[in-house]
Amino acid sequence: MHVYPGHDCSGKLYWDDGVSIRGATLRQTVRCTLGKDGIMLHFDKREGGFKPWWKQIAVTIHGWSGPARVRGVRDVEADAASRTVRFTIPDQKAAADFVLSRF
Numbered sequence: 302m303h304v305y306p307g308h309d310c311s312g313k314l315y316w317d318d319g320v321s322i323r324g325a326t327l328r329q330t331v332r333c334t335l336g337k338d339g340i341m342l343h344f345d346k347r348e349g350g351f352k353p354w355w356k357q358i359a360v361t362i363h364g365w366s367g368p369a370r371v372r373g374v375r376d377v378e379a380d381a382a383s384r385t386v387r388f389t390i391p392d393q394k395a396a397a398d399f400v401l402s403r404f
Contacts, residue, residue, distance in 0.1 A: 304362045306333050306340050316351055327351035329393070339369075339402035344393040355392055360399075362386040368404045 304310065310333040318324040330345040340362065362369075362385060369379045369386045378387045390399060 302331070302358055302360050304331075304333055304340075304342065304360060306335055306362065306364060310334070316353060318351065325349060325351040327353060339400060340365075342399045342401065344397045346396045347394050353392065357389050357391055358393065359389050360387065362401060365401075369401055370404060372400045372402075374399070 302314075312331055314327065314329040314331060316327040326349040327347060328349050329347045332343045332345075334341045334343070342360070342362075364384055365379065365386045366381065366384055367379065369377055371377050371386075371388050371390075374388045374390060376388060379385075380387070386401060
């Protein structure tokens, strides 16, 4: 998932079976909020009955400079050349927040 922080930073994860018109779906709103010390990435509670096959979500935050940490995440990679931060989180079925902050 690629995140471009800024005004109205939000999107939806959506998936369906790709075949039926009335089959199971998955919807989840993801938002980010800019703060003075970093960015909060918020996952709303997932809706729908589609069972995803993925167990993790790879996140790339664009427009970041300097070192970074994410509360609850061990491996966080900041890349100064591309101005990105990359990390992987477990699949989020329930509402959850991840805070990206500077050291």
